[in-house]
Amino acid sequence: MDEEILQDFLVEASDLVDQLNDQLADLEKSPTDSDLLNAVFRGFHTIKGGAGFLAITPLIEVCHRAENVFDKIRNGDVEYDAVAVDVILRAFDVISDAMEQLNNGARELPENDPQLLIDLDALTGKKVEEPASEAPSSTESVLQLPEGVDPDGDMSDEEFEALLNQRDGGSSALSGSAALSLPEGVDPDGDMTDEEFEALLNQRDSSGATQGASAALSLPEGVDPDGDMTDEEFEALLNQRDTSKPTATPVASPPPKPPAPKPTPKATPKPSTDGKAKPVTKNTTESTVRVDTKRLDDIMNLVGELVLVRNRLLTLKGKNTDPEDLANAVANLDHVTTDLQASVLKTRMQPVKKVFGRFPRVVRDLARKLGKKIELELEGEETDLDKNLVEALADPLVHLVRNSVDHGVEMPDVRAAGGKPETGTVVLAAKQEGDHILLSITDDGKGMDPDVLRQKAVEKGMMDEQAASQLDDKSAFELILSAGFSTAEQVSDISGRGVGMDVVKNMITKLNGSIDIHSVLGEGTKINIRVPLTLAILPTLMVGFNEDSYAIPLTSVQEIFDFNPDKTNKIDGQVMVRLREESIPLYFLNEWLAADRPKESYRGDKVVIVAVGNQRAGLVVNQVNGQEEVVIKPLGVMLKNATGYAGATITGNGSIALILDLPGVVERFQ
Amino acid sequence: MDVTNEMPTFGNNAQMDNNNESAYLGPCTRCVLFTLENEVYGIQVKKIREVLRVGNIRNVAGAAYGVLGVINVRGVIVTVVDSRSMHNMPSREIDDLSRIIIVELDEERTVGLLVDFVMEVKDIPEDKIEPLSATKESASRYIQGIAHFQDNVIILIDVDNMFAGIE
Numbered sequence: 001m002d003e004e005i006l007q008d009f010l011v012e013a014s015d016l017v018d019q020l021n022d023q024l025a026d027l028e029k030s031p032t033d034s035d036l037l038n039a040v041f042r043g044f045h046t047i048k049g050g051a052g053f054l055a056i057t058p059l060i061e062v063c064h065r066a067e068n069v070f071d072k073i074r075n076g077d078v079e080y081d082a083v084a085v086d087v088i089l090r091a092f093d094v095i096s097d098a099m100e101q102l103n104n105g106a107r108e109l110p111e112n113d114p115q116l117l118i119d120l121d122a123l124t125g126k127k128v129e130e131p132a133s134e135a136p137s138s139t140e141s142v143l144q145l146p147e148g149v150d151p152d153g154d155m156s157d158e159e160f161e162a163l164l165n166q167r168d169g170g171s172s173a174l175s176g177s178a179a180l181s182l183p184e185g186v187d188p189d190g191d192m193t194d195e196e197f198e199a200l201l202n203q204r205d206s207s208g209a210t211q212g213a214s215a216a217l218s219l220p221e222g223v224d225p226d227g228d229m230t231d232e233e234f235e236a237l238l239n240q241r242d243t244s245k246p247t248a249t250p251v252a253s254p255p256p257k258p259p260a261p262k263p264t265p266k267a268t269p270k271p272s273t274d275g276k277a278k279p280v281t282k283n284t285t286e287s288t289v290r291v292d293t294k295r296l297d298d299i300m301n302l303v304g305e306l307v308l309v310r311n312r313l314l315t316l317k318g319k320n321t322d323p324e325d326l327a328n329a330v331a332n333l334d335h336v337t338t339d340l341q342a343s344v345l346k347t348r349m350q351p352v353k354k355v356f357g358r359f360p361r362v363v364r365d366l367a368r369k370l371g372k373k374i375e376l377e378l379e380g381e382e383t384d385l386d387k388n389l390v391e392a393l394a395d396p397l398v399h400l401v402r403n404s405v406d407h408g409v410e411m412p413d414v415r416a417a418g419g420k421p422e423t424g425t426v427v428l429a430a431k432q433e434g435d436h437i438l439l440s441i442t443d444d445g446k447g448m449d450p451d452v453l454r455q456k457a458v459e460k461g462m463m464d465e466q467a468a469s470q471l472d473d474k475s476a477f478e479l480i481l482s483a484g485f486s487t488a489e490q491v492s493d494i495s496g497r498g499v500g501m502d503v504v505k506n507m508i509t510k511l512n513g514s515i516d517i518h519s520v521l522g523e524g525t526k527i528n529i530r531v532p533l534t535l536a537i538l539p540t541l542m543v544g545f546n547e548d549s550y551a552i553p554l555t556s557v558q559e560i561f562d563f564n565p566d567k568t569n570k571i572d573g574q575v576m577v578r579l580r581e582e583s584i585p586l587y588f589l590n591e592w593l594a595a596d597r598p599k600e601s602y603r604g605d606k607v608v609i610v611a612v613g614n615q616r617a618g619l620v621v622n623q624v625n626g627q628e629e630v631v632i633k634p635l636g637v638m639l640k641n642a643t644g645y646a647g648a649t650i651t652g653n654g655s656i657a658l659i660l661d662l663p664g665v666v667e668r669f670q
Numbered sequence: 671m672d673v674t675n676e677m678p679t680f681g682n683n684a685q686m687d688n689n690n691e692s693a694y695l696g697p698c699t700r701c702v703l704f705t706l707e708n709e710v711y712g713i714q715v716k717k718i719r720e721v722l723r724v725g726n727i728r729n730v731a732g733a734a735y736g737v738l739g740v741i742n743v744r745g746v747i748v749t750v751v752d753s754r755s756m757h758n759m760p761s762r763e764i765d766d767l768s769r770i771i772i773v774e775l776d777e778e779r780t781v782g783l784l785v786d787f788v789m790e791v792k793d794i795p796e797d798k799i800e801p802l803s804a805t806k807e808s809a810s811r812y813i814q815g816i817a818h819f820q821d822n823v824i825i826l827i828d829v830d831n832m833f834a835g836i837e
Contacts, residue, residue: 548729637779638781639734
């Protein structure tokens with residue numbers, strides 16, 4: 001299999017699979033929409049075409065049948081009813097599984113579940129027991145009557161035999177071998193002469209050599225196949241064999257043509273001959289990104305500008321330059337780089353649709369399984385988001401949506417009894433809010449009872465009754481984000497598996513995002529997630545120790561004040577600072593970052609109060625240098641495991657600042 | 671490929687470079703030679719991206735032993751390791767002759783090795799390289815072999831082994 005073509009195919013087909021996913025979900029709502037039906041038909045057809053080119057047989061089989069089904073549906077012969085939906089979705093799952101396997105480096109796909117193929121065939125109303133009708137449907141090859149044969153007249157044995165041969169050829173092309181055809185005029189029932197047998201063998205060999213493509217050999221006109229073969233004739237046959245190429249029409253075959261089986265366009269090479277142990281390259285699904293050529297042109301244009309500015313600066317260098325010229329050039333440079341930065345960032349942006357696209361299916365499957373009626377609404381699908389974020393958000397969102405479906409929305413009868421419409425609604429929305437993206441998952445289900453949550457927290461020993469009763473409702477809802485806190489009476493296989501809410505919380509925090517929960521008992525729950533537009537650029541507070549600078553993610557910083565030793569207490573060995581009736585632990589970063597230069601007094605230092613998870617901490621730093629947006633760069637080798645750092649960045653003066661990872665910092669001091 | 675040539679070709683396949691001080695024409699390994707504590711070491715040129723003067727090394731508190739800190743190589747943060755610590759030698763003040771050799775571990779990862787002094791780039795004939803007798807387990811992990819060449823004893827370092835298993 002040609003690796004390069006395969007990669008192209010995967011990129012294209014993965015897009016098609018995504019589209020099909022959306023379209024199939026839409027189709028369920030409007031099963032007669034002919035545009036949609038056509039689109040789905042084309043989707044399967046295009047995937048089949050690509051798969052055929054690469055001879056991925058299991059994929060072809062499924063796509064072809066699905067395509068047939070949709071052909072019938074769009075012609076109005078078959079209805080897209082619940083049965084059809086299930087079978088088609090099963091087929092779709094097989095296809096998307098196959099794509100995933102290919103993406104993961106597999107080059108051989110397992111055989112299809114025969115039941116699926118039978119079910120698909122059944123949809124088109126085809127009798128599955130009748131093998132003759134199956135062969136053409138699976139290979140797309142058409143059986144042709146030999147020219148000049150009256151289709152209505154009686155069929156002679158020879159003709160029937162020829163047809164059978166064709167059929168065998170057609171179906172066996174599936175498994176990789178080519179069809180053999182008898183030279184014209186040979187009586188298949190008569191005794192076979194050695195030459196004929198030889199010729200057949202030759203045919204078989206040659207078609208094997210051309211990797212399963214069916215090439216038919218034919219005897220030159222006027223040769224009596226039963227007669228003795230002259231050397232020349234034999235030679236000619238040999239030549240034919242050598243020259244016939246996979247799709248070439250038989251050389252020197254005069255009309256009337258022998259009933260050569262139509263070379264199947266989707267000739268499938270034997271897996272064994274071509275699936276040789278290639279070094280399996282494992283591609284992570286998203287190693288490539290599609291960029292609008294216009295965006296690339298913009299970037300190219302800006303780079304051109306950049307080169308011009310450089311040239312200008314080079315000519316200005318060293319001479320008695322007019323300061324104004326220099327200032328102009330620098331201003332120009334400033335412009336170009338800002339634009340370039342924005343353009344490059346845009347190439348990383350992807351519509352959030354990429355994540356949302358999977359949800360109609362998730363919700364549908366889940367709702368059916370639970371016997372609930374749920375409609376999913378998607379809003380703001382076109383919102384652009386950093387590529388890494390799109391990928392990182394997928395898992396937490398799936399979890400939250402599953403939660404809404406499983407725990408949020410009630411069963412239809414309960415809803416009806418409560419005076420709500422039987423069909424529940426889950427809204428998944430995205431929108432840009434300044435330099436943040438707001439994602440929200442809203443359901444109109446039963447909501448959460450803050451009192452139940454408080455009680456649960458006491459039962460789990462997370463806090464005493466008094467502390468629990470002091471929690472306001474919002475804090476009570478946030479309890480569900482703590483580890484080991486599950487209110488579900490029994491863990492279902494839907495919400496019990498995979499990530500818990502605390503993991504969701506951690507993942508969002510890792511993305512420098514925040515999560516908050518609103519809920520009204522009986523009316524529903526809304527979960528808001530805020531994440532920065534991009535992961536690459538981080539607003540930070542720069543703090544310093546002598547000449548070394550460190551960056552603290554600004555989203556965590558709450559307030560800054562002067563360090564005052566009179567306002568601290570030492571409680572159980574831990575220095576705490578009093579801040580508005582609250583004691584917050586203080587961590588003297590100097591002890592860690594400049595352990596070789598212990599300080600006598602911290603007078604004049606600053607305290608930066610930061611939020612770490614659900615707690616707060618005060619970091620005592622030398623000086624605060626203000627706010628700076630930094631580009632996060634990974635720390636080099638051997639430093640990946642150093643706790644307390646989230647990365648490094650290069651500051652305006654070219655020196656390196658280390659970005660602090662606050663949970664890691666706190667861990668270091670505990 | 672032309673297969674009609676029936677002349678035996680072995681011994682002839684080394685490229686003719688301007689290294690005319692030796693008549694040896696066999697396969698060579700091109701190495702950057704540097705010193706540590708008066709011993710000459712070599713690393714294959716194909717593993718090296720560049721050699722830098724020592725600028726500002728930003729220390730990283732809490733880093734592993736031997737890690738001096740990080741430097742900024744045209745926008746990429748690169749870890750600098752004291753190669754003396756790798757060979758269990760005491761560390762030494764950085765001076766004008768000290769250099770950082772930027773080694774490519776793979777396409778994405780590079781690491782800087784601080785060395786005392788970088789000498790030159792040399793082609794070492796492969797038949798002069800002897801594998802180290804496997805007696806000293808720990809040290810020989812880094813050492814690919816010893817070359818006796820032009821009155822020098824060159825210790826060839828296998829950087830892949832040296833940083834194997836390091837994240």
